[in-house]
Amino acid sequence: MDVLVLIDTLDDLVHNAKPIPLTDQVRVDKEGIYDILDQIRATIPEEIKQARWIVKERQEMLTEAKREAERIVKEAREREARLISEEEVTKHAERSAEDIIEDVRGREREILLGAEDYAEEILSTLEVNLSKFNTAVGRGRDRLVGKDAAAEIG
DSSP: OOHHHHHHHHHHHHHTSEEOTTSSOEEOOHHHHHHHHHHHHHHHHHHHHHHHHHHHHHHHHHHHHHHHHHHHHHHHHHHHHHTTTSHHHHHHHHHHHHHHHHHHHHHHHHHHHHHHHHHHHHHHHHHHHHHHHHHHHHHHHHHHHHHHHHHHHO
16 A cells, blocks of 8 residues: 555544544544554555665666667777778778767766656655655654643543
8 A cells, every 4th residue: 555545544544533522632543543554664665665676777777778888889899990991981980989989978878867867756756755654653643642641631
């Protein structure tokens, strides 16, 4: 289950709890809250696992981009070696190889930036989700502490 759905469920449980007369305190189902918190604890590691998978995928994309760049550079150098027979042909081959290398470097940079942006977006989403989870847990604790304080006064 999605952590945000569980947090919303927890929030609904607290929000819809029965009020204690003459106070701003509410009575909540402690077992229900513990059950939701257990589900959240079970769900968060999965989201972290997904984030790690994304980082791994990014690394594999970078490795593949480097291999592709090396292959293209190798092909360019082989082509250059075949064209060295004449000075005019050699000059042309050098210019062509430089263009290919520059093109490969540009494509590698684009792939790297795209992979980094994708990983940053996923990690940012995970960070927002975790922040919302922490806020919801804090609200739940604050309400529980308020309930305990009301019970001590009463």
